[in-house]
Amino acid sequence: MLTAAAVTLAGGVLYLAQHGGARADYHVFHDAPARLRRVPTIVADALALRSPAIIQLGLLLLLATPIARVVLSLVAFAVQRDRLYVAISALVLAALLFGLLAGGA
Amino acid sequence: MTVLVMTSLVMLGGFVAGLVGALTGLGGGIVIVPLLTLAFHVDVHYAVGASLISVIATSSGAAAAYVREGFTNIRVGMFLEVASTSGALAGAYLALLVSPNLIAVLFGLVLLFTAVESLRPHPERVSDAPPRGLAAQLRLGSSYPGPSGPRPYQVERPGAGFALMIVAGALSALLGIGGGVLKVLAMDRTMRLPFKVSTTTSNFMIGVTAAASAAVYLGRGYIVPALAMPVMLGVLAGALVGARLLRAAETRALRLLFTAVVVVLALEMLYRGIGGKF
Numbered sequence: 001m002l003t004a005a006a007v008t009l010a011g012g013v014l015y016l017a018q019h020g021g022a023r024a025d026y027h028v029f030h031d032a033p034a035r036l037r038r039v040p041t042i043v044a045d046a047l048a049l050r051s052p053a054i055i056q057l058g059l060l061l062l063l064a065t066p067i068a069r070v071v072l073s074l075v076a077f078a079v080q081r082d083r084l085y086v087a088i089s090a091l092v093l094a095a096l097l098f099g100l101l102a103g104g105a
Numbered sequence: 106m107t108v109l110v111m112t113s114l115v116m117l118g119g120f121v122a123g124l125v126g127a128l129t130g131l132g133g134g135i136v137i138v139p140l141l142t143l144a145f146h147v148d149v150h151y152a153v154g155a156s157l158i159s160v161i162a163t164s165s166g167a168a169a170a171y172v173r174e175g176f177t178n179i180r181v182g183m184f185l186e187v188a189s190t191s192g193a194l195a196g197a198y199l200a201l202l203v204s205p206n207l208i209a210v211l212f213g214l215v216l217l218f219t220a221v222e223s224l225r226p227h228p229e230r231v232s233d234a235p236p237r238g239l240a241a242q243l244r245l246g247s248s249y250p251g252p253s254g255p256r257p258y259q260v261e262r263p264g265a266g267f268a269l270m271i272v273a274g275a276l277s278a279l280l281g282i283g284g285g286v287l288k289v290l291a292m293d294r295t296m297r298l299p300f301k302v303s304t305t306t307s308n309f310m311i312g313v314t315a316a317a318s319a320a321v322y323l324g325r326g327y328i329v330p331a332l333a334m335p336v337m338l339g340v341l342a343g344a345l346v347g348a349r350l351l352r353a354a355e356t357r358a359l360r361l362l363f364t365a366v367v368v369v370l371a372l373e374m375l376y377r378g379i380g381g382k383f
């Protein structure tokens with residue numbers, strides 16, 4: 001299922017990144033740098049194989065999972081021609097997307 | 106301690122949280138935030154960010170299985186999710202303006218409230234009265250698999266449930282708890298859903314609510330890879346294990362587990378929050 005796939009990918013990616021992380025030997029308390037807050041820079045850094053970015057990308061994928069779940073439910077309702085619930089699901093989806101896009105404002 | 110040690114410990118904590126979360130309909134966030142703030146002295150906002158991630162993880166780990174098995178009521182879930190997500194967005198924006206000590210105290214109070222609520226005697230009174238009004242219009246009733254075949258049920262007071270969900274969503278974003286606590290209680294008590302339906306539907310919903318909050322936290326820089334990663338992996342593992350166990354589990358035992366966990370954590374958080382230790 002979509003859920004499992006996205007999640008496994010995220011998990012696997014994160015696991016890889018762990019090897020990079022473990023080498024640092026300090027006990028840190030942290031603020032995520034700006035490059036780890038925005039989707040385009042996360043993807044760019046991840047492609048450059050910087051492990052924190054890979055992790056962050058995995059987390060993004062994880063975030064995408066519930067969104068996918070809503071989309072799938074919406075589709076299922078559409079197939080059943082359940083207009084009421086298509087509308088309800090669309091509302092939820094809109095709220096989610098708003099959070100994602102307007103979140104960093 | 107080194108990063109490796111800390112990462113492993115956090116991951117272990119995540120595993121336990123995921124297990125408990127999958128079994129009780131909570132997001133595991135209930136355990137993660139106190140764990141990170143009390144044991145590892147992480148600042149509350151980062152703990153909440155990592156916890157939201159764990160909430161999504163638990164929800165994802167178990168949700169697919171529950172839907173497939175027929176426990177989850179997707180219509181109820183979607184309907185309530187409108188309220189919950191809206192509340193979450195509002196809460197997420199608010200959270201970043203609020204003092205950590207206040208968050209801790211609020212957290213403790215919410216936990217205590219839920220513990221008290223769970224301890225009240227509560228016979229499982231599944232509603233089979235014909236649906237009226239909003240519940241009927243929204244076709245919320247359904248059935249779920251029982252040991253001897255499907256058990257039908259109806260849903261009551263969806264309006265009240267909706268209102269409660271707004272609160273649940275906002276608290277979820279403030280405290281990183283996924284809101285599962287309030288969601289299960291609202292569905293169980295107010296809307297009279299069977300307990301296993303409440304927990305599984307809550308599971309379905311909390312991931313969505315948490316995703317809304319997490320999106321905002323991410324944009325603000327409160328989701329940090331080093332912390333979120335072990336939490337996520339540990340929780341996922343725990344949740345998958347927990348989901349396997351649910352069907353075999355006895356409702357009563359689950360409730361007791363839920364209550365025990367909640368009481369302990371509530372007291373800790375209250376103690377620290379009031380003492381201004383955050």
